[in-house]
Amino acid sequence: MTTREILERAKAASALLSTLTTEQKNAALLAMADALVADTVPILSANAADMAAAKETISAVMLDRLALTEARIAAMAEGIRQVAALPDPVGRQLDKTVRADGLTICKVSVPVGVVGIIYESRPNVTSDAAALAVKSGNVCVLRGGKEAWRSANAIVISLRRGLEQTGLPADMINLIEDTTRQSATELMKADAYVDMLIPRGGAGLIRACVENATVPCIQTGTGICHIYVDKAADLDMALDIVDNAKMSRPSVCNACEVCLVHRDIAADFLPRLQARLCDPARPHTAELRLDTAAATIIDGTPAGETDFDTEFLDYILAIRVVADVEEAIAHIAAHSTHHSEAIVTADPAAAARFTAAVDSAAVYVNASTRFTDGGEFGLGCEMGISTQKLHARGPMGLAELTTYKYIITGEGHTR
């Protein structure tokens, strides 16, 4: 099918969804999970074909992301069952006003409609996104990466069978067949069919969406996250937090890329940070990229022009010495991607100033930036991390896949 035909089917399916009950959606989700497990063999076979075709062209890390196993398929099914167990985000009464003249104004949550998702190679994104869409009453149009297309297609075939078995339209879940750049552009401009676009991927994809999309678009993911170690910090705590935020999983968007250190404690803290992160006994050691002031205290790579504006996604940490919390706030304002930033301090005034002034989705006091995650925030699941300010900010769960409408009931009221 052409991308246009898929979009037309998606839009048509969306008109049918407004009155789905929670029971119908949950039954469909459980059937989708069962279908995925039942289809383990064909899904693994499609994945093997993807892996064979991609072996020459993508890195070992990407190949690992692409790889499916029986256990990974079981985990995807379990993820769908967990979404089924979450509360229904649709049909909640968000507000209610009864006017003096008796006119009743109710604000209720409703599905967004058709949600487009552009993503890359991890096959579990296919089932996660589809499950979140079904639970929130939305139709999804998935446009995955070329390397993972056979896997995504096999997964979508199973999920659609699960929908049909429980009487819901299979067209709630749609996979675009064309994996060229053309289909991504077509999806970005399909405002006649798509209500919300969620690009999940690198900075290039996000920027392409911002530049080209006529569909309202959620910017996700890019995280140049900062940790500011204040002069009033507990330095042991600061070491633990920076270590966790930088080293526990550097490839994710909530990992720390930049450490700002108050000048009064820099001579104490930086040698300890270096000893900790660069300890040769660790499985991985960090490369430190230092501004001039930090370089007078410890050894490391001199920071280049772009090092304070780069999402390294690697065992690399840029370090700058700052005069005070205000200079830290100003640095973050100039360089942050508005994802997650932290202050480590025992001074409540510094913490209050930092949390008030830093304009990011998640602002931490004495905790690691690694907590910015739908599961950790108690949302139960996640469609991505929004780094923009409209509609949704930070982790996007089911509620962020809804909008609202006003239902107004009168008895012949005129104005």
Added chain:
Amino acid sequence: MTTREILERAKAASALLSTLTTEQKNAALLAMADALVADTVPILSANAADMAAAKETISAVMLDRLALTEARIAAMAEGIRQVAALPDPVGRQLDKTVRADGLTICKVSVPVGVVGIIYESRPNVTSDAAALAVKSGNVCVLRGGKEAWRSANAIVISLRRGLEQTGLPADMINLIEDTTRQSATELMKADAYVDMLIPRGGAGLIRACVENATVPCIQTGTGICHIYVDKAADLDMALDIVDNAKMSRPSVCNACEVCLVHRDIAADFLPRLQARLCDPARPHTAELRLDTAAATIIDGTPAGETDFDTEFLDYILAIRVVADVEEAIAHIAAHSTHHSEAIVTADPAAAARFTAAVDSAAVYVNASTRFTDGGEFGLGCEMGISTQKLHARGPMGLAELTTYKYIITGEGHTR
């Protein structure tokens, strides 16, 4: 100043605003109102110059919208004082989770940042938008119509003096000096400076924003609003509602443009509707544009191809006879701008089906679409009516000018 310089000042001012107190903002608003009244003479003089220059080029209706009087300036000042009296939308705790490990996650409302507003010739939009921005802690960048620029500039000079008198930065309120299309395009693409763009104007402006904006953009206003008169309608009530929705103020976006009538009651209802709306004793009578079925019952203009897709903003009503509520819903899905639609019926099942299936910002049962308005909905004020689905839907008040951030407090928590 160039548009770029104004945007740079706006962005710089926005960094100062995160810790404004409610008292500071309210004091500034009251000073702004006083400054406006104190400057009545220079504002009227600037307005007279606008009127003289525009007399040849714009219609009488537009000239009336542009005209200021001492009373209109006093009303603008009173509007600002009313905004001062509203609750502060910033700093509200929207949600709070304390995890089992003690990590505390607070979701709090914060200003959006820099809000761009593109509008046309009514000078009161200048003071309304500025007041809403100040109350919500946002910086506004106003880009008004060429015909009203002198008036808007005089108003902005007064408002900025009010800010300065109370110690707030004058750059919270900015008027772009260039009134060519170039500055509107520059504002649409200024995503490095502007967090949200609100175009207020006709369909052409809205479409230009959707096509060109890289700044997240709220679609406002265009209203092709429908009233469906069900077979179970109280026909007297239906007459009152259609009369009010069509005739009370046809130039506004919540006026009704299309009436859908159930075929079982069309022969009763349509002659009465015609008698009511076309009564020559009225100050204005309606022109009816009829589909083929309606034309077999009453006289009127045959509906042309575009009559069911036109925001007439005039004493014109398109009428179509439909088979049932499902056909009404399908017609609305195909032709509505998702603003406001109404059903008139005494049948609760038809009402429930209509409110569930119609995908518009405001869906009415037995009431006029004319109520879709921030003031009528109890928001106290309004920045426009959103007809899109992300961030805000329907009337946008102060809350819709905020976003949120998560503030997470730990005691050295790592993941």
